[in-house]
Amino acid sequence: MSASNWDRIVDVVIVGSGGAALVAATMAADEGAEVLVVEKDELLGGTTAVSGGGIWLPNNHVMAEAGIPDSKDAALAYIKRVCDGRAPDPELLEVFVDTAPEMLKYLVEHTPATFHIQPLPDYYTPWGWEGHLPRPGRTVEANPYPVGERLPEWRDKIVKRGTLMSLGAATTLTEDFMPRTPEMEAELARREAEDVRPKGAALIAALLEGLLNRDVSIWLSSPAKDLITDEAGSAIGVVVEHDGNRTRVGARKGIVLACGGFEWNRDMVMTHLGYDVKPLSPGGNTGDGLAMAMKAGAQLGNTTSYWGTPVMFDPDITRNGEMVPQFEWGRGEPSSLVVNQKGKRFANEALPYNDFPKAFGVFDNTNHEFPNAGPCWQIFDNVVRSKVRVLSMLPGEPDPEWAIKADSIAELASMIDIEPSALVSTVERFNENAANGEDPDFERHRKGLMGPGAVKPLTEGPFYAVRIYPGMLGTNGGPMITQDGEVRLQGGGVIEGLYAAGNTAANVFGWAYPSGGGTIGNGTVFGYRAGIHAGSRPARDI
Structure with a gap:
């Protein structure tokens, strides 16, 4: 313009x-x-x-x-x-x-x-x-x-x-x-x-x-809504919808675009990130600044990246009738792990929250699929349930109606549509190594932000499963x-x-x-x- x-x-x-x-x-x-x-x-x-x-x-x-x-x-x-x-x-x-x-x-x-x-x-x-x-x-x-x-x-x-x-x-x-x-x-x-x-x-x-x-x-x-440029391409103003009018504001010195990322613009998310990532930020971050900068001819960088955090949903927490993404709870607790829908672990559960969600977008080029596409599942035993808050499940209080739990890992797997033998095998391997304080598959016993060095077998039922998704604080x-x-x-x-x-x-x-x-x-x-x-x-x- x-x-x-x-x-x-x-x-x-x-x-x-x-x-x-x-x-x-x-x-x-x-x-x-x-x-x-x-x-x-x-x-x-x-x-x-x-x-x-x-x-x-x-x-x-x-x-x-x-x-x-x-x-x-x-x-x-x-x-x-x-x-x-x-x-x-x-x-x-x-x-x-x-x-x-x-x-x-x-x-x-x-x-x-x-x-x-x-x-x-x-x-x-x-x-x-x-x-x-x-x-x-x-x-x-x-x-x-x-x-x-x-x-x-x-x-x-x-x-x-x-x-x-x-x-x-x-x-x-x-x-x-x-x-x-x-x-x-x-x-x-x-x-x-x-x-x-x-x-x-x-x-x-x-x-x-x-x-x-x-x-x-x-x-x-x-x-x-739009940048205003002169014949040389310089940014000299901006069109703003103000008090019901399209207002043309001139800037004698400059315009600073600091209006958030594009995490609430699904088209931009799928174009640049390539998979669904749940935003926790205010809903106005729809890429307005990025769109204006692109139209003005900006050189772009880092558009495939985001500030990550795993998220969960609590049916008791809604906004306008929809469940609202929540920060994760309990990831990295000693007797817990995260699996995909195939019942397999796919990352060190103690990784920093920015890093862990990136594993959801990994492409398996052998089987031509995204095996970790959400929802995945955080699996934990009653030891974790008894001492750690997970969403609105509070230690010492009755389980909420939405809680998914079972007396055995095989039964829990059936409840969340995972092949029971796969999840049982994953938990058995984790337990065997965790009994020795080790995690040779992902080195969780050596590295991680969320309780590094702490791995213990899942042994005390009932066992619980909570959906976990890739989320972001913003692009x-x-x-x-x-x-x-x-x-x-x-x-x-x-x-x-x-x-x-x-x-x-x-x-x-x-x-x-x-x-x-x-x-x-x-x-x-x-x-x-x-x-x-x-x-x-x-x-x-x-």
């Missing part, structure tokens, strides 16, 4: 309102730019607001204050090994490591956001790779934010955690790993009463207050970017005036996920750089 008359002109337009978008808006405003944030949804916050809120930022000052040593060299060595040579632009890895501590310190000094260390290790610590940090590592989390006190007029306009039961709506991620003492219960009750938001919503709320203090304009329920492929978030042009150069960050852009880590918060860390760092670059550019005559 080419330029003509404008309904409004600003310096920088930010498309999206997650962590990457709001950091970009903050930086552009601090460079003196007039900034407009446009958000498709009626609520602010994007995927970040419903996330666990971790931000993976190597060598940051919050770590140093907590006495956790780190260095650029160690972080870079680790991240290069995790990426395994598949980063879309390896030079951006060093840019990320250099910028991460700078970005976090800026937010602390110039916005209401404050942070603490999350109790997460680098996810490949059990592999012993150079530069890894054990628990606690490089992940920070925003401190709970008093939305009710500080942003009362926005409390119903910021995304709240809704149907994801595994991450508490009032707890920090740190507290999710702690016992519920009377003192904690009292604090959580206070947060609920006073609308104090933790996790990703805390980051969004703090950044929002900072933007309001900067007089940044924010349009909700205003989806960006992470899109336009390739420069070190300053500029969108690269197919064939060379950049699309002048166009930037991308977060899940709209090609993940600088490639397919890899170094630790909890790798998603928001990647997004906020390059949102920071994009905002500075766009905001500091000379204004164009549009």
Whole structure:
């Protein structure tokens, strides 16, 4: 779409309102730019607001204050090994490591956001790779934010955690790993009463207050529909559906696309990923940014990848009459395993959650099939059932009506349409090796994030089966970017005036996920750089 008359002109337009978008808006405003944030949804916050809120930022000052040593060299060595040579632009890895501590310190000094260390290790610590940090590592989390006190007029306009039961709506991620003492219960009750938001919503709320203090304009329920380019192909504006009108917004300096991935666009998912992957993110992530960038001639990267997590469905958790994907429960517990519909194990069940779903998409070229296509089955015994929550099956409480259980493995197999002899054979082999503390098939006794080194036989009935599927926190492929978030042009150069960050852009880590918060860390760092670059550019005559 080419330029003509404008309904409004600003310096920088930010498309999206997650962590990457709001950091970009903050930086552009601090460079003196007039900034407009446009958000498709009626609520602010994007995927970040419903996330666990971790931000993976190597060598940051919050770590140093907590006495956790780190260095650029160690972080870079680790991240290069995790990426395994598949980063879309390896030079951006060093840019990320250099910028991460700078970005976090800026937010602390110039916005209401404050942070603490999350109790997460680098996810490949059990592999012993150079530069890894054990628990606690490089992940920070925003401190709970008093939305009710500080942003009362926005409390119903910021995304709240809704149907994801595994991450508490009032707890920090740190507290999710702690016992519920009377003192904690009292604090959580206070947060609920006073609308104090933790996790990703805390980051969004703090950044929002900072933007309001900067007089940044924010349009909700205003989806960006099309980029506007000039005769040279430069991005100079965007068409936004606002207040029922198609509004042409000119951007004197630039446009930042930070509006999520394409995980809710099934056509894009099947085209780029090639198999069905269940999304856990907000439903507005339908590839709008990717479509606009492609139309403008962007060079794409990493579009076959996603931030993975296995998911389960609980019949008691629904939205609009449909079951809602839930984070997995119990994977990697000692007396448990995961099998495909043929009754065969197909991966180390203790793998990091980003990695395990990728095994569902493996193609068996001998038998010309996808043997692990979901649903697959998590099988566990009563030892696991008695001590670990699995969806709404709680230890010490009666089984819900939907629970699938049997007194023998053969009977359980018949109930889930698996050939009994196949599942019995798989469990017998697992049990025989697990009795010696070993897993020669997948080395689960040596490697894994989810309870590494812990394998035990499944011996105590009844035995249980829960469907498990490949899921994703979001896709992470899109336009390739420069070190300053500029969108690269197919064939060379950049699309002048166009930037991308977060899940709209090609993940600088490639397919890899170094630790909890790798998603928001990647997004906020390059949102920071994009905002500075766009905001500091000379204004164009549009």
